[in-house]
Amino acid sequence: MVKLSDFQYHLPMKFTHPTFLGLALGFFCTSVSVHASSLDNFIRNRMELFDITPYQTQSLEQTDEFQSKMRLGRMLFMDTNLSGNRNISCMVCHHPMRGTSDGLPLSQTVDGKGVLKRNSPGLYNVGDKFSTFMFWDGRVHFHPTKKVFTTPEPALNGPTPQAAEIAKAMTSALAAQAIFPLVSHEEMSGKKGENEIADAKTNLEAWDLIIKRITQETNGAGYINLFNRAFPGQPKMNIGHVGEAIATFERYQFQSNTSGFHRYVAGDNSAMTEQEKRGFVVFMDRGRCIACHQGNLLGLNTFFASVGVPSYGAKPFEMDIGRGEINNERFRAFFFKTPSLINVALTAPYFHNGAFSTIREVLNHYNNIEKSLNTYTITDERRKLFPVEVEVRNSQKDLSELFASIEAGFLRNGLGLSSAELDDLEAFLTGALTDPKWDPRGPKSKK
Known part of the structure; x- marks a missing residue:
């Protein structure tokens, strides 16, 4: 049994939507020591705080x-x-x-x-x-x-x-x-x-x-x-x-609710591996992913956010400011809808413009967005996916405008996750959130 007595975690209150907005802006409660008897007990307490409940799909009518x-x-x-x-x-x-x-x-x-x-x-x-x-x-x-x-x-x-x-x-x-x-x-x-x-x-x-x-x-x-x-x-x-x-x-x-995550939320402690469970803890705590990816679908809600996604497109192009183009909401420039993470391993590439090919690239971006923006390039191999020439908007002015749009202070500062935490988080995202019903790669064994 994995113990948590030696770890530090943030202990937030139970959330309503405005509180989640506070989370997204970086207003987390003070870090305290958590002494939990087991990883499962800790996670289930955390799920209750974040109001993560079993997801019920809609039944097909027979009329x-x-x-x-x-x-x-x-x-x-x-x-x-x-x-x-x-x-x-x-x-x-x-x-x-x-x-x-x-x-x-x-x-x-x-x-x-x-x-x-x-x-x-x-x-x-x-x-x-x-x-x-x-x-x-x-x-x-x-x-x-x-x-x-x-x-x-x-x-x-x-x-x-x-x-x-x-x-x-x-x-x-x-x-x-x-x-x-x-x-x-x-x-x-x-x-x-x-x-x-x-x-x-x-x-x-x-x-x-x-x-x-x-x-x-x-x-x-x-x-x-x-x-x-x-x-x-x-x-x-x-x-x-x-x-x-x-x-x-x-x-x-296209309903999906039989992933390891969904079965775990429904009460099956064996539905996720120990590493996936540790990754779920990172997701809810030090990773702060739950700030935007809320609920039992981990997203697909009314939340829009700017997370500093590199800007690129067919040459020449204007930077895509997302929600900022709608109803003259310029104050929400570079804000995009938060997608659900269910089956995220199957939906590559990632973000509104497919800027990153793998989940690990996404996690590295969040871990240090400033570095990610300054070093982002499109490889020659990836350029073959486009029928036209594409370019990255990475002038100092462009990057400053994009970086300034990130409201969440914890994102601007970088998550600072360790390699082990990134490994665990990646395991949760790629394993626990994948519904075998939709996985063309076939069933995976739990180690």
Whole structure:
């Protein structure tokens, strides 16, 4: 049995969200000695303090309406006809065998000749009820109480949206998110002059053309039949129903709660190795990862933060300021949404721009962000992943602006974790958080 009597840990109070914000700013309680009888007892006390509880997935309904909505969502998720040039589907950038992403640092443009400015995020547990912001910058938001949207399309927004029938068909931020890549020239619709969807003058016109295409062509009868069963009583299919069906499929298809971590939280002390348990302690204490990666999904919440991620992109490019571009929130420049860490070993590369290829690189970055920013480079081998030339923004002015955006003092100062602590933390992230249901590498033995 591992004893903790010789270790020092921070002992915080039980948290509400504002207290977590205090944590993120570095206001930890004074370090005190903890004398625990066992590692498991210590961890479970800590889990109670941080309100980490068993995660319950959502059960699939057996009604014809729900099952039809799932089938409709699956068809749409895989259908290239939703893209302007009929050459890409949602699954291309969110493939189950690539961690529900595309495995690239920066996703490629629809023609394969360029790159987007961000990494394609994974979909594990993306339909969680607390996930009310979508995209790395949170530009799509659904207020669960007021039942109103905030999106890049004004016609969908507010209590009395212009496109009320579309907004009414969607019940989550996930549903609204699903319809925006369809009208992005870089992601799915293609360049102007290539097809009628790309040539549409407005998003609403483009969405109508997509509905016309999928209901009147080869699979039209199948789509209409499933629509009538999935949305009984609705007179006409619109793009909101497309988003709602895709969201339903993603919400239930990509659920994950059988990792060692989740089984441990549910009460099975044997579900994690001793090293993974030590890593979990580092995660909650000296590593302070819990400051942003909260709850039973360790992220995927409403928390946005700047953690000093190196800035790079297709040459030439403007620095991506994330949340700072939304609603003129310049004071939140370089803030990005905190992702869930469940199955993080499967979703490389990491951060909003795929800046780091491995989890160890990420941990080294957090351990000394100032050094990481000043020494970050893109290797020749990694440059082969991009169809265009990329560059790093690393002038003194750029680095100073990026470093200054980090609110958490403990991050600016560096975590200062030892090699042994980094090893333990890496073991927790790569082992305990990986759900065997989704791991293409096969089952791992516990040593």
